[in-house]
Amino acid sequence: MTDKYTGRLLRVDVTDRTHEVEEIPQEEYSKFLGSRGLNMARLFDELSEKTDPMGPENKVIFGTGLLDGTLVPGTRFNVSCKSPQTGLVGDANAGGFFGAEMRFAGWDQIVIEGRADEPVYVFIEDDTIEIRDAQEIWGRDIYDTHALIREDLGDPDVQVACVGPAAENGVRYAGIFTNLMRVAARTGVGTVLASKNVKAVAIRGHKPVGVADPDEFRDLLDELDEMIFNHPDYESRNRMGTTRLVTALNAMGILVTKHFLTGVFPAADKVSGERLAEEFNVKNRACFACTAPCSRWFVVPDGEHAGLSAEGPEFEPLGVFTARLCNEDLAAALKANDMCNRYGMDALTAGECIAMLMELYDRGMIGPDDVDGLDLSWGNAEAMLTLIDKIAHREGVGDLLADGAHEAAKKICDGAEQYAMHVKGLEIIQGEPRGLKGYGLGYCVASRGGDHLRAEPFFEMSEDEEESIRRFGTPKAAYPHEHEGKGRLVRYFEEWCAVIDSLNVCKNTAICMEAMPFTMAARFINAVTGWDLTGDDVRKAGERIINTERAFCVREGITREDDRLPDRFLNEPLPDECGPSAGLVFELEPMLDEYYEDRRWDNERGWPKRELLDDLQLTEIKEELLSKGFDLE
Amino acid sequence: MKVDELGEDSFLVGQRCVLTNYWRWILLKQITINPDVCTGCRACEVACSFAHTDLFSPDLARIRVAKNEHRGLDFPITCRMCARPMCVEVCPTDALARDPADRHIMVDDDECVGCGLCADACPHSAIQFHPETGVPLICDLCGGDPACVKRCVLGAIRFERNANLRSRKRLELGEKVTGKGGCQ
Numbered sequence: 001m002t003d004k005y006t007g008r009l010l011r012v013d014v015t016d017r018t019h020e021v022e023e024i025p026q027e028e029y030s031k032f033l034g035s036r037g038l039n040m041a042r043l044f045d046e047l048s049e050k051t052d053p054m055g056p057e058n059k060v061i062f063g064t065g066l067l068d069g070t071l072v073p074g075t076r077f078n079v080s081c082k083s084p085q086t087g088l089v090g091d092a093n094a095g096g097f098f099g100a101e102m103r104f105a106g107w108d109q110i111v112i113e114g115r116a117d118e119p120v121y122v123f124i125e126d127d128t129i130e131i132r133d134a135q136e137i138w139g140r141d142i143y144d145t146h147a148l149i150r151e152d153l154g155d156p157d158v159q160v161a162c163v164g165p166a167a168e169n170g171v172r173y174a175g176i177f178t179n180l181m182r183v184a185a186r187t188g189v190g191t192v193l194a195s196k197n198v199k200a201v202a203i204r205g206h207k208p209v210g211v212a213d214p215d216e217f218r219d220l221l222d223e224l225d226e227m228i229f230n231h232p233d234y235e236s237r238n239r240m241g242t243t244r245l246v247t248a249l250n251a252m253g254i255l256v257t258k259h260f261l262t263g264v265f266p267a268a269d270k271v272s273g274e275r276l277a278e279e280f281n282v283k284n285r286a287c288f289a290c291t292a293p294c295s296r297w298f299v300v301p302d303g304e305h306a307g308l309s310a311e312g313p314e315f316e317p318l319g320v321f322t323a324r325l326c327n328e329d330l331a332a333a334l335k336a337n338d339m340c341n342r343y344g345m346d347a348l349t350a351g352e353c354i355a356m357l358m359e360l361y362d363r364g365m366i367g368p369d370d371v372d373g374l375d376l377s378w379g380n381a382e383a384m385l386t387l388i389d390k391i392a393h394r395e396g397v398g399d400l401l402a403d404g405a406h407e408a409a410k411k412i413c414d415g416a417e418q419y420a421m422h423v424k425g426l427e428i429i430q431g432e433p434r435g436l437k438g439y440g441l442g443y444c445v446a447s448r449g450g451d452h453l454r455a456e457p458f459f460e461m462s463e464d465e466e467e468s469i470r471r472f473g474t475p476k477a478a479y480p481h482e483h484e485g486k487g488r489l490v491r492y493f494e495e496w497c498a499v500i501d502s503l504n505v506c507k508n509t510a511i512c513m514e515a516m517p518f519t520m521a522a523r524f525i526n527a528v529t530g531w532d533l534t535g536d537d538v539r540k541a542g543e544r545i546i547n548t549e550r551a552f553c554v555r556e557g558i559t560r561e562d563d564r565l566p567d568r569f570l571n572e573p574l575p576d577e578c579g580p581s582a583g584l585v586f587e588l589e590p591m592l593d594e595y596y597e598d599r600r601w602d603n604e605r606g607w608p609k610r611e612l613l614d615d616l617q618l619t620e621i622k623e624e625l626l627s628k629g630f631d632l633e
Numbered sequence: 634m635k636v637d638e639l640g641e642d643s644f645l646v647g648q649r650c651v652l653t654n655y656w657r658w659i660l661l662k663q664i665t666i667n668p669d670v671c672t673g674c675r676a677c678e679v680a681c682s683f684a685h686t687d688l689f690s691p692d693l694a695r696i697r698v699a700k701n702e703h704r705g706l707d708f709p710i711t712c713r714m715c716a717r718p719m720c721v722e723v724c725p726t727d728a729l730a731r732d733p734a735d736r737h738i739m740v741d742d743d744e745c746v747g748c749g750l751c752a753d754a755c756p757h758s759a760i761q762f763h764p765e766t767g768v769p770l771i772c773d774l775c776g777g778d779p780a781c782v783k784r785c786v787l788g789a790i791r792f793e794r795n796a797n798l799r800s801r802k803r804l805e806l807g808e809k810v811t812g813k814g815g816c817q
Contacts, residue, residue: 070689071679071784097675104690143703156700180702206764208682208690284787285705286674291786293672297705311705 005029005529010107010129012122014196015056015114017131024108030531031617033502033538035063036091037545038109039080043089044552044621049628053084053188054170054195056115062102062161062201065504066528069103069209071221073228074290074506077102077178079161083187084172084195085349085404086425088553089447092175092189094161095287096182099504101159104205116197121149121162125204134199141165141342142177149202162200163190164344166392170194171402173349173427177341181311182287185346187426187448212530220524227515228292237508238284241294242315243273246323252480253578254435257323258378259355260421260568263432263578265323271330273315280334285311292509298334305331313337313347319430320351325358325384332381336388343392352427353401353408354387356419365413372396421566423450424558433565434574435581436460438477438486438493441591444563445490447549457493458512460486481580483587487594495542502545518542544616547608550601551621554630560596560606564588602633609633661736663714664696664772664779664790665798671789673700673707677781684780692764695772696781696790709790711781712738712759712772720751720760720771729769738771745769 007024024038032038039061051057063078077099083090102110105126112122116131119138123130137148142164149160159178167174167190174190175183184190211217228234236244249255250268257265269275280300286293299309313334321333340347360366361376368374372390374383374397390398400408405427409420421428426449433440442455459468465475468485471492477485493511499521500510510516516524519535526533564570569586576582596603600612610632613622625632675691675698682693691697696711714736721729721738728744729751731737747767752760760769772779774792782792791798 069679071676071683073676100675104692147703206690206692208686208688208693210688214683214687282705283670284672285707286672288674289676289679289784290672290674291676291784293674293787295672309705 005531006106007108008106009109009111010124011111011113012129012131013114014112014116014120014122014131014198017116017120019129021127029108030529030533031541032545032548033065033499033525033541034108035065035078035504036080036093036501037498037541037548038502039063039078039091040089040545040548040552042109042111043080043082044548044555044624047082049555049557051082053082053087053090053192056113056196058082058192058195060112060189060193060196060198062107062110062112063504064099064103064108065502066525067503067505069100069288070211070217070528071289072224072503072505072524073292073509074287075099076287076504076506077161077184078501078504079176079184079189081189081192083189083426083448084191085188086449088424088449088556088558089549090187090189090192091448091549092184092186093501093504094176094178094182094184095290095506096159096179097288098159098161098178098182098203100288101203101205103209104207105203106205106207110201112193112196112198112201114196119197119199121200121202122198123153123158123202123204126206137199139165139168142344143180143342145200146180149200153202153204155204158202158204160200160202162344163194163198164342164392166343166345166402167191167194169392169394169402171343171345171391171394172404172407173346174344175346177344181341183341183344183346185348186451188346190344211528213527216523216527220520220527223520224509224515225291228509228513231513231515233513234292237292237294237513240273240277241296242508243276243313243318245315246272246319247274249319249431250323252435253574253581254432254480255323256319256430256432258326259324259359259419260428260432261359261575263435263574263581265326267326267328268323270328271318271322271333273318275330276318280330282309287506290506290509292506292513294508300331300334303331305335308335308338310334310338310341312341316430317347317351320348320355321384324351324355324430326379327381327384328379329381332385336381336384339385339388339392343388345392348429349404349427350388350391350401352421353391353405354384356405356409356416356421357387357397357401357412359419360413360416365416370397370412418567421450421568423565424448424562426450428565432574432581433569434584434586435578436480437483437586437591438480438489440565440569440586441486441490441595442494444565444588444592445494445595447546447553453507454497455490455493456497456507456511457486457489459493460489481584483591485594486591487596488598490595491598494546495539498542498545499538502541540616544618546599547613547616547618548621550606550608551613551618551625554607554625555628558606560592560604563592563606607632659796660794662774662777662792662794663736664711664774664782665793665795666709666711667789667791667798668706668708669789670787671698671707671709672787673698676784676786677709677711677790680780680784684775692761693770694761695770697761707789710757710759711790713757714738715756719754719756720769723750723754725750729771735774735777737774739773740769740771742766742768 175185428450438457438460446454468478474485476482
């Protein structure tokens with residue numbers, strides 16, 4: 001068995017157009033496992049509470065993992081920076097082909113620093129790095145940017161990670177897009193890249209990726225295949241991808257509808273994954289080497305948007321642009337998602353901004369005069385599309401919404417802030433926390449704000465009491481309406497997600513289809529590197545990553561006060577029409593107590609305790625926090 | 634295979650290329666392609682390189698997927714085992730030859746000078762070159778159990794008789810033209 005560890009970092013300073021290569025020590029790599037983990041360690045180390053997210057001192061870090069470029073299905077890449085949306089951890093990942101290409105180019109991390117004096121893009125082909133002029137490309141949308149860069153380089157196989165006009169215009173929730181529609185969407189990572197005058201990172205790699213033990217790797221792939229192909233969801237995921245959730249969540253009374261005022265959308269059948277599959281979809285598409293191809297190419301067959309064709313959508317944008325706004329027009333929702341993709345911004349946050357406005361309009365708190373004369377009645381698809389245009393160009397009311405729901409609510413009218421559905425400045429996704437308690441707790445404590453992908457505790461829907469007792473000490477953790485056991489559940493799943501994000505494997509297969517538990521992750525790491533990690537080591541690395549992120553947030557002033565959901569979820573029960581979920585509210589305090597205790601964070605402030613940081617070999621992080629006056633317990 | 638090694642059931646096509654009895658070949662399998670169901674995932678590429686070299690590398694693969702993301706087009710390309718293989722015909726050093734058993738194109742690394750004429754002659758650009766040695770990488774069917782096919786979950790590439798593909802295409806066309814079909 002040979003050692004196949006590479007561990008190379010490329011640091012590109014676009015201010016003076018220089019670059020340098022650094023080695024990532026194996027010890028650090030094995031502590032943080034790569035990608036998200038390494039990115040987080042670097043963010044904490046190289047940024048501080050004084051870093052202005054939009055200043056040249058912020059950094060955009062691209063990360064790949066040990067499994068990128070291999071036959072492990074659907075590997076991804078991570079982008080991290082300080083978020084202009086939350087001021088906290090900015091971190092998002094995307095599938096497609098950029099991650100694999102970055103690994104073929106031989107880079108584990110690429111750090112983009114500084115600010116160019118004019119628009120540029122960075123082209124990396126193996127060890128050759130070029131800063132190229134992007135003045136002609138600046139201002140062009142995501143689709144054009146891909147085409148123009150590939151044309152400029154004369155190579156259609158170049159992988160492009162780029163920003164669109166939304167990012168250039170300073171929309172705070174712009175993403176970084178690859179393969180046209182694959183997007184590291186959340187927390188405004190694209191906004192930060194654009195603030196550096198960097199339009200794109202284009203990459204081409206020719207180096208082979210080797211593994212230390214090819215035979216063991218083959219065995220592991222067989223095991224992985226078995227888990228995936230035999231999973232009961234396999235077929236429906238292939239047919240509908242995540243859009244299958246429209247029907248499933250609606251039946252449970254927890255499909256976010258009318259801006260969280262209810263959990264049932266009467267027109268769900270018109271906008272469901274089933275209808276999409278039946279009438280719109282042409283074929284499946286997939287990320288790199290994926291054996292569970294959940295993405296779909298669709299064509300709108302008729303109507304106003306006839307001929308619109310693209311890949312997707314995922315459940316989140318589909319749900320946001322339909323049920324959340326009471327829009328029954330499926331084609332219009334696809335158009336909305338397509339516009340967000342072309343302008344290059346996070347569809348989820350854009351959707352929440354529009355939904356918030358519609359609720360304020362419905363309540364009479366704002367009128368047509370406040371929103372450029374638009375009729376913002378629930379379900380007005382035309383107004384939805386107009387608002388997306390306005391946000392991307394920061395025109396009229398779009399200028400307010402471009403800062404996110406949380407910021408817009410402060411300015412649009414008195415009393416609007418309680419209607420901004422966000423955690424720590426990041427808008428909440430399309431899952432109802434009152435009926436999915438574990439997910440809700442996940443939003444509360446996630447280092448990047450109101451998002452499910454830091455925890456993805458799907459187990460709470462399993463009804464597997466035996467396993468629930470074994471893992472979380474109570475049968476209740478296996479039921480979505482129960483709050484007991486959810487602290488331990490969320491801790492477990494956060495650590496699992498941290499590991500999977502650091503290996504850049506897809507959560508659909510690795511976590512939701514339970515294909516890659518900690519021990520399996522360890523065996524994959526060992527097969528690639530020749531190391532000797534155990535499942536426990538890997539889980540501990542996950543815990544280390546979560547605590548590094550928490551320390552980053554603590555340094556920014558985050559305490560228990562911030563780990564909460566908007567009042568609506570705590571005080572307003574889900575209405576009667578929500579069937580099995582009617583009457584539920586979110587029990588924040590007991591869940592937080594349980595979570596902090598299991599995490600070994602102090603109950604009052606939610607800070608990691610000293611002994612925990614020592615235990616996780618995060619002594620430098622402990623010293624940094626102590627030196628900044630945080631009297632950790 | 635040289636001309637003087639021709640068997641009784643073989644004949645010449647063009648100047649130099651040897652085609653053994655085509656009737657027998659109909660029974661042989663090849664890699665067939667259906668781009669309509671290809672997801673564009675490129676697992677076939679790395680499955681190929683991993684099977685041949687224990688490395689993951691599209692540059693070392695004998696199958697590649699052409700993609701046009703703007704149109705949602707995914708098109709796997711590998712050796713189609715032409716009846717009259719132009720790659721063999723143009724090779725100036727006789728480095729390429731056809732395997733009479735399964736009819737894949739064999740490359741003699743010692744004879745090959747890496748001139749690239751074979752790739753230029755290939756009518757569907759199925760040949761790329763080994764990044765270190767410069768010799769052409771051409772599908773060898775993995776000895777009868779192609780790794781790429783095993784990794785293709787939706788059956789966009791298959792290992793089958795060409796005649797099977799033709800039969801399916803005929804049926805698909807018939808169904809498309811007549812609607813549901815049947816005696817109504």
